[in-house]
């Protein structure tokens with residue numbers, strides 16, 4: 001399936017704009033209940049979801065969509081899907097609440113359980129990271145550059161979750177000559193490895209398939225790899241349980 005990347009970039013940007021409208025309306029001094037159904041977080045999640053659903057349905061009506069904000073598709077039906085979109089309309093909800101800008105819109109195309117294209121947009125940073133048709137790119141401030149992993153052999157840098165780090169991760173990082181680590185929210189961790197700003201991303205704690213699909217596509221498109229647990233099997237999708245186990249992303 002050949003993708004029109006401009007269409008996917010437009011959909012991700014429009015979703016990000018919908019999120020930003022709500023994000024920017026928030027007064028820092030507001031006491032917001034983020035658990036309620038009309039919280040800014042829920043509204044932003046849903047606004048982004050609506051934009052993505054509309055865009056994908058219009059341009060790719062034949063491809064099913066699995067979104068964090070959409071209804072559950074039973075495994076009996078899912079397991080027959082060869083192509084589908086795996087969508088996280090707003091990844092990094094804690095980062096949204098903490099207002100540090102490190103949240104993203106994520107759209108991935110899965111084919112036979114593997115991510116073959118991924119589009120990530122960070123609206124506050126106005127930056128895209130994407131991979132499609134065998135190429136990976138970053139666009140920031142209108143400037144487009146190819147994404148390429150570092151391929152470093154020593155003194156490596158790890159990326160870790162800002163909001164959900166786990167002590168078990170140290171053991172694995174120690175095996176890869178990691179000398180430093182950067183904490184960042186959302187799928188931006190995959191993007192940092194893809195652009196060579198970091199080399200290793202090991203995640204021990206739980207994530208969902210939509211949290212990782214676009215990020216894996218971007219990292220692999222830039223020459224990296226994402227393994228199930230610590231390898232050697234590649235990390236896959238459309239599992240009966242959409243909850244991911246641990247994984248290891250490498251930029252070498």
Ligand SMILES: Nc1ncnc2c1ncn2[C@@H]1O[C@H](COP(=O)(O)O)[C@@H](OP(=O)(O)O)[C@H]1O
Pocket residue numbers: 088090091092093094160161162163164184185186187205206207208211
């Ligand atoms: N206990 C849990 N179960 C399932 N997923 C979890 C989880 N704790 C964190 N996550 C996932 O980790 C993601 C955030 O990762 P990170 O901390 O690296 O930014 C969350 O995405 P959302 O923010 O979209 O909910 C969430 O899906």
Ligand SMILES: [Mg+2]
Pocket residue numbers: 088090091092210211
């Ligand atoms: Mg998420």
